[in-house]
Amino acid sequence: MPTYEMPLLLRIMNKPETFNALKRTATAIFDKGGIIRKIENLGSKKLPCKLSFRGRTYWEANHFLYYFDVPPLIIPDLVDEYNRDIDILRTKIYKKNSVQPIECTLHEELLPPVYRKNVIKLMEVAEMQKKKHKKLQYDREMKYYPSSNPNQVS
Secondary structure, three states, rough: OOOEEEEEEEEOHHHHHHHHHHHHHHHHHHOOOOOEEEEEEEEEEEEEEEEEEEEEEEEEEEEEEEEEEEEEHHHHHHHHHHHHHHOOEEOOOOOOOOOOOOOOOOOHHHHHHHHHHHHHHHHHHHHHHHHHOOOOOOOOOOOOOOOOOOOOOO
C-alpha cells in the first residue's frame, strides 16, 4: 500500500469536538483497511484568505496533517466521506513521494577532471562525433570556377 499525506483543516471548536472530528477521520481510514503512520497537529492558524463553506465564513482553522497507508482504490471513498463531514473545512489527499537514496560521490568529485567518470564519458562521446564528421575537402575537381574566365577550363 502506498503512503499518502492529507492536510486537514477543521473549523475552530473546543477540544472534545476537535477530538471527535479527528477520531471520525481516523476511524474512516481504519474501516477502509488503512494504517495511520503519524498525525501532526500544526495548530490553529489564520487562513490566507477567507473560506466560505456551507453558508459560513471562516478566517482561521485548526490544521492537522495525516500520514497513512491505504489501498489506492479506497481514496475516492475517503474523499467523499470527508466532503460530507460538517467539521472538515478542507482536505486533499496526496501520494507521498518515496525518498530516493543518494549515492555519495564526493571522492570522485574531488579527483582531477581527467580522471572523473563523467568527464571520460564526455570525451569518448566527443571522439565518436569527430569520427562521424568528415572534413571539408578543398581539392575537389571542379570544372567551373566562378571567379575565373568562363572560357578557361582547367
